[in-house]
Amino acid sequence: MSMTMTQKILAAHAGLEQVNPGQLIEAKLDLVLGNDVTTPPAIKVFEETGAADVFDKSKVALVPDHFTPNKDIKSAEHCAMMRTFAKRFDIDNYYEQGEAEMGIEHVVLPENGLVMPGYAIIGADSHTCTYGALGAFATGVGSTDLACAMAAGQTWFRVPEAINFKLSGQLKPGVTGKDLILHIIGMIGVDGALYQSMEFTGSGVANLPMSDRLTICNMAIEAGGKNGIFPVDQITLDYLKVFAPERYERGDYTVFSADEDASYIRTIEIDLASVPLTVAFPHLPENAKAIGTFGRVDIDQVVIGSCTNGRMEDMRLAADYLKGRKVSKGLRLIVIPGSQRVYRECLREGLIEIFVDAGAVVSAPTCGPCLGGHMGILAAGERCVATTNRNFVGRMGHPKSEVYLAGVPVACASAVKGYVAGPDELL
Amino acid sequence: MNAQGKAFKYGANVDTDVIIPARYLNTADPTELAAHCMEDIDKSFVERVKPGDMIVAGPNFGCGSSREHAPVAIKASGVSCVIAPSFARIFYRNAINMGLAIMECPEAAEAINDGDELVVDFDSGVIKNLTSGSSYQAEPFPEFIKKIIEADGLVGYISKK
Ligand code: SF4
Numbered sequence: 001m002s003m004t005m006t007q008k009i010l011a012a013h014a015g016l017e018q019v020n021p022g023q024l025i026e027a028k029l030d031l032v033l034g035n036d037v038t039t040p041p042a043i044k045v046f047e048e049t050g051a052a053d054v055f056d057k058s059k060v061a062l063v064p065d066h067f068t069p070n071k072d073i074k075s076a077e078h079c080a081m082m083r084t085f086a087k088r089f090d091i092d093n094y095y096e097q098g099e100a101e102m103g104i105e106h107v108v109l110p111e112n113g114l115v116m117p118g119y120a121i122i123g124a125d126s127h128t129c130t131y132g133a134l135g136a137f138a139t140g141v142g143s144t145d146l147a148c149a150m151a152a153g154q155t156w157f158r159v160p161e162a163i164n165f166k167l168s169g170q171l172k173p174g175v176t177g178k179d180l181i182l183h184i185i186g187m188i189g190v191d192g193a194l195y196q197s198m199e200f201t202g203s204g205v206a207n208l209p210m211s212d213r214l215t216i217c218n219m220a221i222e223a224g225g226k227n228g229i230f231p232v233d234q235i236t237l238d239y240l241k242v243f244a245p246e247r248y249e250r251g252d253y254t255v256f257s258a259d260e261d262a263s264y265i266r267t268i269e270i271d272l273a274s275v276p277l278t279v280a281f282p283h284l285p286e287n288a289k290a291i292g293t294f295g296r297v298d299i300d301q302v303v304i305g306s307c308t309n310g311r312m313e314d315m316r317l318a319a320d321y322l323k324g325r326k327v328s329k330g331l332r333l334i335v336i337p338g339s340q341r342v343y344r345e346c347l348r349e350g351l352i353e354i355f356v357d358a359g360a361v362v363s364a365p366t367c368g369p370c371l372g373g374h375m376g377i378l379a380a381g382e383r384c385v386a387t388t389n390r391n392f393v394g395r396m397g398h399p400k401s402e403v404y405l406a407g408v409p410v411a412c413a414s415a416v417k418g419y420v421a422g423p424d425e426l427l
Numbered sequence: 428m429n430a431q432g433k434a435f436k437y438g439a440n441v442d443t444d445v446i447i448p449a450r451y452l453n454t455a456d457p458t459e460l461a462a463h464c465m466e467d468i469d470k471s472f473v474e475r476v477k478p479g480d481m482i483v484a485g486p487n488f489g490c491g492s493s494r495e496h497a498p499v500a501i502k503a504s505g506v507s508c509v510i511a512p513s514f515a516r517i518f519y520r521n522a523i524n525m526g527l528a529i530m531e532c533p534e535a536a537e538a539i540n541d542g543d544e545l546v547v548d549f550d551s552g553v554i555k556n557l558t559s560g561s562s563y564q565a566e567p568f569p570e571f572i573k574k575i576i577e578a579d580g581l582v583g584y585i586s587k588k
Contacts, residue, residue: 037494038493044455049582123493125493128493142517144521144524144582145521191440195516372449372450395449
């Protein structure tokens with residue numbers, strides 16, 4: 001029987017010729033990730049398993065990013081616990097605050113060359129699915145899974161079925177990968193891909209840069225998906241040459257592609273030119289509405305950043321729209337470069353100055369407001385347009401606050417206008 | 428293996444942010460987490476819930492973050508079982524690893540009303556509604572999952588082996 005791209009990666013890691021949907025397998029892992037929220041409970045479990053060491057210190061990544069720089073005593077203690085663990089086992093990929101490679105986990109792992117095509121990756125963070133952009137199988141798990149994987153280097157999976165998103169054409173100017181994924185979640189719903197892979201195929205893939213692919217795969221979980229995945233093409237290889245030169249030179253990757261006759265549970269064809277600028281209204285990512293189809297929604301805050309849209313391309317796009325403009329009076333604009341590398345590049349290109357001149361607050365890399373942790377919490381009744389990935393009740397603060405999810409162009413236009421707006425309104 | 432208690436009924440897509448809001452994630456202590464369980468969807472849940480009670484909800488229960496704190500908070504609040512037509516996949520995995528019983532049963536999730544008295548038999552997968560007199564058949568757990576739940580979670584299960 002033929003297999004999808006995801007199924008092929010899983011079969012290879014399970015040492016099997018063939019896997020079938022629904023099958024339970026044990027698979028070897030190439031990378032295991034934890035953050036400052038999920039690692040402390042995992043450390044307790046790790047101790048309980050009695051493991052003497054981690055399975056491979058070069059294949060574990062521990063990233064303090066959610067409540068960092070530590071927002072209070074409890075988060076400081078969580079981070080201290082993680083730091084001690086990282087030191088004790090001499091973990092190669094532990095990124096301390098301020099270090100050149102630090103930042104939000106899903107921004108830094110690809111940037112630091114840890115994610116390669118064909119890898120099988122789990123992370124105790126639901127947005128681990130981001131790495132499918134590079135042709136890897138990557139999925140989120142819980143802390144107990146993280147602990148057992150750190151000890152054993154393997155875990156169990158149920159082999160998923162897949163939805164084929166067959167893309168053609170090109171996005172219209174100003175429309176981004178974020179609009180595409182919000183549009184898709186609006187179409188299929190927050191459980192539209194439950195337990196399934198979202199595989200992106202078709203001629204339109206070649207027109208999506210890596211930054212868009214990362215954003216799209218990042219939000220696969222918002223449709224309930226187990227993973228999102230893109231085929232490996234020239235864009236992928238060019239990315240690796242820049243961000244993972246050593247592993248690329250060594251050939252430390254495998255290109256898997258779906259069989260011609262792979263069977264999908266459904267195929268959804270999307271002409272990229274038909275994707276509108278899209279905003280997800282509270283309180284679910286599936287409440288997608290096209291710009292121009294709703295009335296005026298006044299807002300109090302705009303956040304640009306997160307693992308969804310905190311990359312260099314997002315910062316450059318934001319600067320394009322904010323240059324020479326001012327944020328609406330009384331509105332707070334918070335810009336958070338996703339990693340120290342992005343931050344430094346923003347400095348070099350003069351983007352920080354553009355943001356500050358526009359009236360933005362620019363923060364050190366952190367998840368911060370994305371999960372309602374710190375650095376921009378909302379009061380009751382406040383509304384925020386955010387380039388983040390979740391708009392659940394209370395996600396960015398008070399349960400009576402509201403989050404509107406959008407791409408960078410809409411976020412910038414909304415910051416300047418003071419209400420949810422498309423970039424056309426800036427002209 | 429049986430459980431008995433009252434139903435707390437909720438809608439579709441109950442997400443991990445309402446099960447345990449992120450603002451409380453700077454602790455991993457089950458009792459502290461339980462004190463805020465469901466508070467953004469049902470302020471009085473914590474005061475009303477009694478050991479053995481069950482959560483009955485719509486499809487895609489537990490969607491959102493991978494936080495294990497969610498099933499931990501539910502379990503520590505005394506809830507014996509969550510019944511829903513479907514569960515978000517990471518929650519499903521975490522619940523089993525934490526030893527929180529969950530049952531996929533669309534008919535039961537639909538028909539049961541808030542406050543109904545329920546008995547669940549994990550061996551047979553039968554859910555009895557003592558208030559209405561109806562019963563429903565859910566898929567019983569495979570043997571290894573029953574053992575994990577009896578061992579209070581994956582770690583207990585592994586260390587027993
Ligand atoms: S930026 Fe937001 S979604 Fe991404 S890892 Fe951090 S908290 Fe999670």
